[in-house]
Amino acid sequence: MARVEQDGTAVNAPVVPGRLPLLGHALPLWREPIAFLESLRDHGEVVRLDIGTWPVHVLTSPDHVHAVLVQQAQKFGRGRVFDRLRPMFGNGLVTTDGDFHRKQRRMIQPAFHRNHIAEYAAVMGRQADEMTASWTAGRAVSMITETRRYALASVAEMIFSGDLSRPAVAEVHRSLPVVLEGMLVRAVMPKALDRLPIPLNRRFDTAAARLRQIIDQVIAQYVAAGEDRSDLLSMLLSSVDAETGTTMSPEQVRDEVIAIMFAGTETSATTLAWVFHELGRHPEVEARMHAEVDAVVGAGPVRPEQLSALTYTNSVFQEALRLHSPLLFTRRALVPLTLGGVAIPAGAEVAYSPYALHRDPALFRDPTVFDPDRWLEGAKDRPRDHRYVPFGAGQHKCIGDTFAVAEILTALATVASSWRLVPAPGVTVRQVPAGIPQPSELPMIPVPRR
Structure with a gap:
């Protein structure tokens, strides 16, 4: 000791x-x-x-x-890790605290109401269909790349609409991996080292600045157009706090968009990649999940109202998230x-x-054993809520947790309705430290089920 x-x-x-x-x-x-x-x-x-x-x-x-x-949440504020991420996330929900955080949460929460989640799930289904339609039987694909592309496309269509979003989406594809590479190191290293002209700092600062600039430009175009595009960005720009009557500034909207884009893309993409990895290592679990998807979804496409019936699929997701948590x-x-x-x-x-x-x-x-059965209703060792906190808890719990669940279950059911994913031979997958540990590489081979 x-x-x-x-x-x-x-x-x-x-x-x-x-x-x-x-x-x-x-x-x-x-x-x-x-x-x-x-x-x-x-x-x-x-x-x-x-x-x-x-x-x-x-x-x-x-x-x-x-x-x-x-x-005792009222006795604690955000910590250093969140302070150190402020150059990237600004004053978004991810980094703020106190009355300001509560106001922002009130204004953003309606975007994640169950009715909107159902709308987003329809978008996710289309993006998952596009992902699987691009695969060729027997030709290996990088599931790290595929899940990131799927998650980013889903979140981008939720946030933006029309041609205005294309530069922002392209910049996220370009900059987000660079930001992720440096985020954990930046969060824990002394602040005095931020200005050292080392490659990691230069890449991080340049990518963060590019991303913020392009989203500022898109927001300015939305404001100038003055029309409701029925997307999340329009919702944020028009949101009014019921208690104070205030709206968000364009800069605040940008910070929230970056936070939502990051959480809805990287967290979900990484977790989804790990789920496919675990399924590839446990064919008996994969077979049970496929049987459930066949019974609930059939040959697809996945409909939002079907997600709640995918109970074993959800257990597979929860178990992979337990093993590969923040x-x-x-x-x-x-x-x-x-x-x-x-x-x-x-x-x-x-x-x-x-x-x-x-x-x-x-x-x-x-x-360390991958066992989805531990999550089934009635399981004697089903984890207690406060022992399992991948989305946090209390006043700072992830506002988009139901979005993430829908995003991942939609992708899993879409893939399972048509494909098996078999690990590529000769590859050892390692965990690479990051905000959520990343797979070192994850090539998998699509095999048609039908």
Whole structure:
């Protein structure tokens, strides 16, 4: 166990072994971030690690995470990781807090009402059909590329309409992978290093600036046209807060669009790629999912009202998301408090890893085993809600979680109605650290089912 330091009568968090002068725990976090974050549970439920000279209190217990996100949420604000993402996301829901966050959430929430989700699911179905129609039997495709293209096309059609969106969509295809490459590193490295003229910084800053500029241009064209295009961008531009009577500035709309585009594209695309990977490794699970899709959807196309009947398919998705969850989130203590008998001073950074929580053997039976049955109704070891937090919880829970579920189930059912995806031989798929760990590569071979 890590050592416990005493400061008068207060108990400080145990410090994770291996801290070096000036560097802290930066080396193991840089070299093997996934393994290092998983190892922290061995040292306590609230432990301290140092990234350089920046101390972070990491929570390894779901009860403490629940306390921070829900029970004592008013005592915490956004943490450093979110602050460091502000150059990309501006003042969108992803980075803001307090009254401003609540106002923005009120204004955006109607866009994710179930009636709109059904409309979006129809768009997703068309995009999934286009994806699968482009495949050739026996010719390998990169599922990383395919799922990203599908998710981006679905989100872009939801946000924009008509020719005005084409430059923005093209720029997202160009810039988003670059931003993702640097986002995790940028989030944890000292801010003083941001201005170093190293390739990672140059690529990140240039891509973020290009993306913001092109979306600003599209918004200006929408404002100048002054017409409702029946898309999400028009909805955001015309939204009025019921409590204050205010609208969003074009700059605020841009920040929200970037946040929605990122979350609806990269998070969903990465998770969907992992689902196909797991199905390729577990043909018995794939066969059961195909049987359900055949019974509910038939030969397709997938209709929005069919998604709720795909219960086993949803279990497959949830299990893949459990195994391949976001790596790290942070909060900042606004007042002094105690968690698990450990003193947390005001201003302290508090972090938790959904990835590590979801693979904790104390919380999940056979945590590294891909087992969709654990999610079925009535399963004796069905995960409890507060132990499974891929979308967060409380006031900052992902506003688009139902959108993401519809996006992924639509793609899974569309593919399953026509194809099997077989892993390409001779390829070892590794996890690459990122906001959500990415597959190193994922070539798969489409095989017709009919």
